[in-house]
Amino acid sequence: MPPAQxxxxxxxxxxxxxxxxxxxxxxxxxxxTVSPEVRARVERAxxxxxxxxxxxxxxxxxxxxxxxxxxxxxxxSWFMGSALSALGPLLRAAGLELNLYVIPDLAERASFFExxxxxxxxxxxxxxxxxxxxxxxxxxxxxxMPVIYVSQHVDGRPSVYVDDVAGALNGTRHLLNLGHRRIAxxxxxxxxxxxFSSSERLLGYRQALTEAGLPxxxxxxxxxxxxxxxxxxxxxxxxxxxxxxxxAVFAQQDEVAVTAIRALRTTRMDVPEQMSVLGFDDHxxxxxxxxxxxxxxxxDIGREAGELVLKLIDDPSTDxxxxxxxxxxxxxxxxTAPLPGPRHQGPEQAGSPQVPAG
Amino acid sequence: MPPAQxxxxxxxxxxxxxxxxxxxxxxxxxxxTVSPEVRARVERAxxxxxxxxxxxxxxxxxxxxxxxxxxxxxxxSWFMGSALSALGPLLRAAGLELNLYVIPDLAERASFFExxxxxxxxxxxxxxxxxxxxxxxxxxxxxxMPVIYVSQHVDGRPSVYVDDVAGALNGTRHLLNLGHRRIAxxxxxxxxxxxFSSSERLLGYRQALTEAGLPxxxxxxxxxxxxxxxxxxxxxxxxxxxxxxxxAVFAQQDEVAVTAIRALRTTRMDVPEQMSVLGFDDHxxxxxxxxxxxxxxxxDIGREAGELVLKLIDDPSTDxxxxxxxxxxxxxxxxTAPLPGPRHQGPEQAGSPQVPAG
DNA sequence: CTGAAAGCGCTAACAA
DNA sequence: TTGTTAGCGCTTTCAG
Numbered sequence: 001m002p003p004a005q006x007x008x009x010x011x012x013x014x015x016x017x018x019x020x021x022x023x024x025x026x027x028x029x030x031x032x033t034v035s036p037e038v039r040a041r042v043e044r045a046x047x048x049x050x051x052x053x054x055x056x057x058x059x060x061x062x063x064x065x066x067x068x069x070x071x072x073x074x075x076x077s078w079f080m081g082s083a084l085s086a087l088g089p090l091l092r093a094a095g096l097e098l099n100l101y102v103i104p105d106l107a108e109r110a111s112f113f114e115x116x117x118x119x120x121x122x123x124x125x126x127x128x129x130x131x132x133x134x135x136x137x138x139x140x141x142x143x144x145m146p147v148i149y150v151s152q153h154v155d156g157r158p159s160v161y162v163d164d165v166a167g168a169l170n171g172t173r174h175l176l177n178l179g180h181r182r183i184a185x186x187x188x189x190x191x192x193x194x195x196f197s198s199s200e201r202l203l204g205y206r207q208a209l210t211e212a213g214l215p216x217x218x219x220x221x222x223x224x225x226x227x228x229x230x231x232x233x234x235x236x237x238x239x240x241x242x243x244x245x246x247x248a249v250f251a252q253q254d255e256v257a258v259t260a261i262r263a264l265r266t267t268r269m270d271v272p273e274q275m276s277v278l279g280f281d282d283h284x285x286x287x288x289x290x291x292x293x294x295x296x297x298x299x300d301i302g303r304e305a306g307e308l309v310l311k312l313i314d315d316p317s318t319d320x321x322x323x324x325x326x327x328x329x330x331x332x333x334x335x336t337a338p339l340p341g342p343r344h345q346g347p348e349q350a351g352s353p354q355v356p357a358g
Numbered sequence: 359m360p361p362a363q364x365x366x367x368x369x370x371x372x373x374x375x376x377x378x379x380x381x382x383x384x385x386x387x388x389x390x391t392v393s394p395e396v397r398a399r400v401e402r403a404x405x406x407x408x409x410x411x412x413x414x415x416x417x418x419x420x421x422x423x424x425x426x427x428x429x430x431x432x433x434x435s436w437f438m439g440s441a442l443s444a445l446g447p448l449l450r451a452a453g454l455e456l457n458l459y460v461i462p463d464l465a466e467r468a469s470f471f472e473x474x475x476x477x478x479x480x481x482x483x484x485x486x487x488x489x490x491x492x493x494x495x496x497x498x499x500x501x502x503m504p505v506i507y508v509s510q511h512v513d514g515r516p517s518v519y520v521d522d523v524a525g526a527l528n529g530t531r532h533l534l535n536l537g538h539r540r541i542a543x544x545x546x547x548x549x550x551x552x553x554f555s556s557s558e559r560l561l562g563y564r565q566a567l568t569e570a571g572l573p574x575x576x577x578x579x580x581x582x583x584x585x586x587x588x589x590x591x592x593x594x595x596x597x598x599x600x601x602x603x604x605x606a607v608f609a610q611q612d613e614v615a616v617t618a619i620r621a622l623r624t625t626r627m628d629v630p631e632q633m634s635v636l637g638f639d640d641h642x643x644x645x646x647x648x649x650x651x652x653x654x655x656x657x658d659i660g661r662e663a664g665e666l667v668l669k670l671i672d673d674p675s676t677d678x679x680x681x682x683x684x685x686x687x688x689x690x691x692x693x694t695a696p697l698p699g700p701r702h703q704g705p706e707q708a709g710s711p712q713v714p715a716g
Numbered sequence: 717c718t719g720a721a722a723g724c725g726c727t728a729a730c731a732a
Numbered sequence: 733t734t735g736t737t738a739g740c741g742c743t744t745t746c747a748g
Contacts, residue, residue: 007478007502009741020719025743033717052477057741059414060724076439085434088460100456102446119410120365144365258646285643288616367725378735383727393733415725418740
């Protein structure tokens with residue numbers, strides 16, 4: 001570990017190869033205007049010196065930093081982990097560095113937006129699931145670089161997200177098709193200031209009920225902090241103490257769904273015999289619990305976001321308002337079952353009359 | 359979104375404030391040798407122009423990049439997510455950028471080590487859980503920056519990791535203290551080239567058996583790819599078809615333990631009545647499954663790694679061989695129980711004679 | 717196809 | 733306390 005040996009510079013390589021620094025620069029950037037013989041000499045010299053171009057110096061003159069800034073509120077989630085695991089290699093393959101900003105709380109957030117450290121230090125910014133204020137959005141607009149919103153829709157700005165409305169619509173239809181008529185909806189509330197597509201999903205749920213000719217009963221919509229046992233039990237309690245309790249619950253995150261299943265089992269309610277449970281995400285835990293769910297693919301989101309970034313960096317004049325909307329699909333597993341009772345369960349009977357089976 | 363407006367430079371700020379760029383530089387870096395009056399003028403000008411220092415240009419002259427490179431094989435894990443969620447804010451608070459390299463497979467890895475993009479572009483490198491070849495280690499040694507190994511012990515290099523030997527020792531003791539004598543060990547094998555502290559844990563397991571005067575039976579040590587249902591079922595099958603099957607299994611990752619529990623339940627074996635199961639990690643699913651486990655804290659690892667990095671950047675002459683070793687502790691939950699049978703279960707009976715209770 | 721020269725935006729001596 | 737000067741290591745005209 002030689003403590004302070006200086007890195008070789010282009011001048012060192014040039015000297016060793018007996019050429020000018022311009023030629024070294026041209027060679028190393030793969031410009032075709034270098035004779036094969038000289039190119040070979042330069043490459044050998046560079047290898048022998050273990051030379052690496054300083055991005056700092058290059059940036060200074062090209063004006064491009066060669067890095068993409070990524071803003072996340074946490075990494076400690078399956079969603080972020082998967083999305084970034086897809087994004088990272090994609091950017092690297094394009095020769096870009098990935099600069100990560102983890103902004104877990106509002107204090108950090110304030111300081112981030114005040115200083116905007118990414119400014120001047122990245123060619124583009126990826127914002128994951130931030131519920132931005134108008135002022136914050138405005139600051140990002142003035143950043144002087146493309147800003148891509150991921151896992152959230154922002155009007156007039158490039159964004160990549162799954163169609164949550166359609167996902168929730170389809171999930172709810174699945175439950176309707178199983179004969180359920182009293183279907184509860186559990187929203188997962190996250191840390192304040194961050195968005196978790198909850199409202200879009202609620203929209204899809206309502207849409208499904210409406211198209212089935214069912215009334216919207218606000219008592220059936222409850223909320224819980226994500227993955228909070230007590231909160232989920234409480235939410236469940238509200239539902240189970242209704243005059244007319246639901247026969248199915250649609251939880252907006254698999255982790256909440258799983259917590260709900262455990263709470264139900266604790267009180268000896270069988271899932272799905274006495275209560276169907278449907279999740280959203282297809283989180284790994286869904287498979288572990290044989291949980292029926294609406295799957296989305298964070299990998300695809302990460303990949304699409306990366307490709308969009310590349311496009312925008314390459315050609316900033318591209319239409320900035322384009323959106324990439326990704327699909328979701330229902331995965332029926334063991335926690336959703338036909339509503340027991342006199343009704344015959346038939347597919348696509350969504351429009352049938354309301355007969356609460358209880 | 360003004361498409362291509364140039365960023366203001368220090369010269370712009372200097373002009374507006376009616377001072378030289380040196381003064382602007384001094385002011386913005388908080389050097390005390392600036393009169394309050396001038397300082398105020400400069401700060402106002404900078405704010406009005408929404409000026410941000412270009413790290414690129416600053417780096418060029420200071421020789422420090424102000425960024426820390428982090429090498430991970432995946433982000434899609436609770437461990438990495440938690441560790442980085444702790445590390446990120448810590449680095450940001452110190453004014454450092456976090457440059458992430460996600461290297462999921464051997465091909466990416468080869469290209470990473472060939473080009474070493476972090477060279478010259480970071481002040482320190484954090485390596486998470488990589489099982490490096492000697493050649494790769496040597497390349498990192500020549501990187502010209504401090505390299506910190508995280509979640510792995512590397513001789514003579516600064517590293518941060520939990521004491522896996524002690525963790526496995528204590529976990530095994532817990533099972534011994536419950537009266538178990540036939541204790542299986544399930545290793546979790548990851549992607550090749552990455553290390554998951556499996557061997558240290560095996561060591562601790564063996565140590566516990568030895569100190570209890572029990573023989574080491576290789577038939578009781580099986581392996582499975584992490585979180586692979588089929589693999590885990592197969593490994594379990596090997597154990598259950600032994601002449602003298604185990605009464606407890608110690609799985610080296612909670613995710614494997616949970617998969618094992620599901621497989622056992624599928625075959626109508628009760629946990630813990632007929633088989634105790636102990637995990638390692640205290641992954642969130644452990645709580646969900648009421649899994650007894652040996653807990654480690656990736657948050658602490660991330661934090662300690664961050665603090666060590668800061669120290670080494672600040673003073674590279676610090677002893678490079680220092681290690682930070684973090685503790686683990688057993689969390690008994692619902693999947694470990696005393697061995698049923700004639701024996702009385704007493705605490706700390708580890709040294710008692712070998713009486714396989716079968 | 718190659719080299720000389722200029723300069724990217726900043727910091728670090730050194731003077732004043 | 734402030735300004736002047738000289739680069740940091742690279743890319744980019746522009747000549748040759």
